[in-house]
Amino acid sequence: MGLAIALLVVVSERAASAQDGPRLFQRCYACHSLDPAERHLSGPNLRELFGRRAGVLDEFEYSLPLREAGRRGLVWTVETLDRFLEDPEELVPGVRMSGVRLRDPGERRALIRWLQGATR
Amino acid sequence: MHRLIVTLVLALTAATAAAQVTVQEYPLPPRLGVHDVWADPAPDGPVWFSAQRSGHLGRLDPKTGKVELIPLGPNSAPHGVILDADGAPWLTDGGQNAIVRVDPTTRAVTKWPLPQSRGYVNLNTAIFDRGGVHWFTGQNGVYGRLDPRTGDLKVFDAPKGRGPYGIHVTPEGVVYYASLAGSHIARIDAATDKAVMIEPPTPGQGARRVWSDSTGVVWVSEWNSGQLSRYDPRTGQWRQWKAPGARPRVYAVYVDERDKVWVSDWSDQVMLRFDPATETFESFKSSSGTADVRQIHGRRGEIWTPESAADKLVVYRYR
Numbered sequence: 001m002g003l004a005i006a007l008l009v010v011v012s013e014r015a016a017s018a019q020d021g022p023r024l025f026q027r028c029y030a031c032h033s034l035d036p037a038e039r040h041l042s043g044p045n046l047r048e049l050f051g052r053r054a055g056v057l058d059e060f061e062y063s064l065p066l067r068e069a070g071r072r073g074l075v076w077t078v079e080t081l082d083r084f085l086e087d088p089e090e091l092v093p094g095v096r097m098s099g100v101r102l103r104d105p106g107e108r109r110a111l112i113r114w115l116q117g118a119t120r
Numbered sequence: 121m122h123r124l125i126v127t128l129v130l131a132l133t134a135a136t137a138a139a140q141v142t143v144q145e146y147p148l149p150p151r152l153g154v155h156d157v158w159a160d161p162a163p164d165g166p167v168w169f170s171a172q173r174s175g176h177l178g179r180l181d182p183k184t185g186k187v188e189l190i191p192l193g194p195n196s197a198p199h200g201v202i203l204d205a206d207g208a209p210w211l212t213d214g215g216q217n218a219i220v221r222v223d224p225t226t227r228a229v230t231k232w233p234l235p236q237s238r239g240y241v242n243l244n245t246a247i248f249d250r251g252g253v254h255w256f257t258g259q260n261g262v263y264g265r266l267d268p269r270t271g272d273l274k275v276f277d278a279p280k281g282r283g284p285y286g287i288h289v290t291p292e293g294v295v296y297y298a299s300l301a302g303s304h305i306a307r308i309d310a311a312t313d314k315a316v317m318i319e320p321p322t323p324g325q326g327a328r329r330v331w332s333d334s335t336g337v338v339w340v341s342e343w344n345s346g347q348l349s350r351y352d353p354r355t356g357q358w359r360q361w362k363a364p365g366a367r368p369r370v371y372a373v374y375v376d377e378r379d380k381v382w383v384s385d386w387s388d389q390v391m392l393r394f395d396p397a398t399e400t401f402e403s404f405k406s407s408s409g410t411a412d413v414r415q416i417h418g419r420r421g422e423i424w425t426p427e428s429a430a431d432k433l434v435v436y437r438y439r
Contacts, residue, residue, distance in 0.1 A: 026240040030259035030282050030301065040324055041301055042343065061369075064410075089151060089173060094429055096412065099153035099172025099197055101215075 016106040021114020024107055027100070034118050043097065049076050049119045054092070065094035078116070082108050141393075143406055146185055146433045152176065156200045156245070156415040157426040157433060160207060163419070167433060168209045169426055170198035177201065177209055177222050180433055190227050192220055200245035200415075204268070205252065212243040212256050219246070219256060219266050219273070232266055234258075238275050245286050245329075250293035255308065257284035257297050263308065263315060279306065279317045286329025286373075286415075290336040294353070298327040298340060305330055305340055305351065320349055321358050329415070333375040341373035341383050348373065348383050348394055363392055364401055374416035374423065382423050384413035391416075391425060391436060406434045 016024070031043030039045055044060040055062040055070035062070075069092045074080060083091045085108050089098040102108050148154055153173025160166050169178040175196030176189040192198060197215025204210060204221075211220040217240055219232040234241055241258030248254055254266040261282040264275040278284045283301030290296070295308040297315070303324050306315040320327060326344030333339065338351040342360075346368030349360040363370050369386040376382060381394040389411050391404045412429035423436040 023239065026242070026260060030242045040303075040326075040344070042326070087173075089153065094410065098428065099155060099199075101173065101197065103195060 016104065016110040018110055018113040018117075020107070020110050021118065024102070024111040025114070025118070027102060027111075031097075046115070046119050049081075050078075050116060052076050063094065063096045065092050066096075069095075078112055081112050081115075085111070141404055141436050141438045143404065144435050144437070145406055145408075146180055146182070146187075146435075148178070148180075148187055148431045148433060149189070150431050152178065152189075152431065154178070154426040154428050154431065154433070155198070156417075157424050158201050158203050158209070158417050159419045159422065159424045160203065161419050165419075167424055167435075168201050168203065169433060170201040170211055172197050172199060172214075175215060177211060177220075182435070190222055190229070192216070192222075192229055193231070196220075199243060202246055202248065204248055204254075210246060210248075210254060212246050214243045217241065217243065219243070219254065221268070232271065232273055234264075234273070234275060238262065241275065244284060245297075247287045247289050247295065249289050249295055249310075255287060255289075255295050255297075257287050259284060259300070263287075263297060263306075265313065274313070276313060276315065278302070279315055280304065285327075286331075286341075288329075288331045288338075290332040290338070290353075291334060292336050294336070296330050296332070296338050298330045300326055300328045300343060303327060303344070305338065307353070318351065320351070320360070322347060322349070322360060325349070328371060329373050331373045331375045331381075333379045333381070334377075335379075339373050339375055339381050341370040343369055343371060346370055346385075346387070348381060348392075350396070361394065361399060361401075364388070364403065372413060372416045374418055376418050376423065377420050382416050382418070384411075384416060384425065386412060391423070404436055406430075406432070408432065408434075 032046050036047045053070045054074040055067035085102040088095045152171035155170045155172040157169045167180040179188040195215045198211040198213045200212040209222045213220045221230045241262045242260040244257045244259045246256040257263050261278050266273045280302035283299035285300040287297040298305050304317050304319045322345045325342040327340050328343040329341045340349045347360045365388045370383050372384045374382045383392050393402045408430035410429040411427040413425045425434045
């Protein structure tokens with residue numbers, strides 16, 4: 001039984017591997033860009049996201065809750081981004097991106113793995 | 121709790137005569153992620169709303185304050201909700217990448233998934249034209265049409281790619297949508313289904329939603345510029361008015377039955393009513409510190425707003 005569950009997890013992760021990143025990024029694409037020149041969208045630019053404190057880009061007008069979360073120490077890491085993508089409202093109550101959720105853990109892992117490279 | 125109707129009768133005296141507006145607030149269950157709202161045209165009829173975070177269609181009975189939640193399916197995250205001519209709610213469900221209809225009597229849910237070849241389009245908002253065709257936008261750079269009688273569903277690439285957001289139809293039946301990232305509006309040519317781009321005078325203005333008045337003039341809420349703008353298709357002329365405040369952010373727009381224009385401003389967190397005759401704004405506010413009103417709809421004498429940050433539906437009643 002344990003082996004079966006482990007296999008299912010492996011199959012699930014294979015079903016959404018890092019190569020699925022571009023497809024999964026379509027969930028983010030309307031509001032976020034990886035191109036440093038694109039700074040006009042309704043969400044902040046994601047270039048050099050990892051290691052960045054939340055809510056600190058000068059050119060973007062963040063919601064107060066996200067700025068506050070950054071001031072309290074929220075930094076974008078694999079772990080915090082995973083929690084945020086699962087349920088933004090849960091991690092940062094009042095955040096404007098409140099209704100957009102990526103519920104599947106395998107998809108979140110795949111997207112984050114891809115973003116680690118794509119945001120550099 | 122959600123059955124409790126909190127009535128704030130704030131008799132807000134506005135600057136102009138006969139401008140008395142009362143505000144009534146209806147609490148919703150917490151953290152649904154209410155996004156859009158659509159009021160049945162019948163007086164005291166139900167008010168439907170999309171619950172993006174929880175994946176529900178909501179129905180409020182304004183007479184009792186009772187809220188009903190109808191689950192739409194796994195991964196549902198509906199953005200827009202509209203009613204068809206028969207009073208059935210239709211949702212643009214970004215989470216399911218599908219157009220969804222809910223039977224208003226049986227609550228049966230019917231889905232029209234978008235073609236897999238299109239991938240995820242980030243469905244946004246929809247409107248029915250006079251012929252009963254359902255037109256929709258996808259923020260990743262598409263617009264499309266669904267004929268409910270045949271199930272025929274077509275998806276088209278939008279000019280300038282990502283951005284298609286709010287959509288509405290004029291009394292003559294012409295469909296317009298706004299492109300937030302593309303900073304333009306577009307008219308859909310009925311003969312060819314092509315979207316014809318129309319650029320407002322302010323560069324990078326962030327046209328977010330559109331609404332037609334009774335004469336076919338198109339009103340646009342501009343997120344980036346903080347302006348309300350007006351496009352007259354007969355003359356091709358534009359006009360713009362900056363919303364009050366230091367740095368307004370105008371999200372939603374709606375034109376009431378008297379052709380007064382309502383917008384929501386996220387900077388001061390107020391509802392604004394614009395009178396085109398006097399070119400003045402009046403300001404109204406609920407008790408919420410932060411409301412984040414993402415859409416506006418109404419019926420005779422009433423303006424309904426979904427307060428996404430406050431878990432409320434709020435109605436502004438005027439005479």
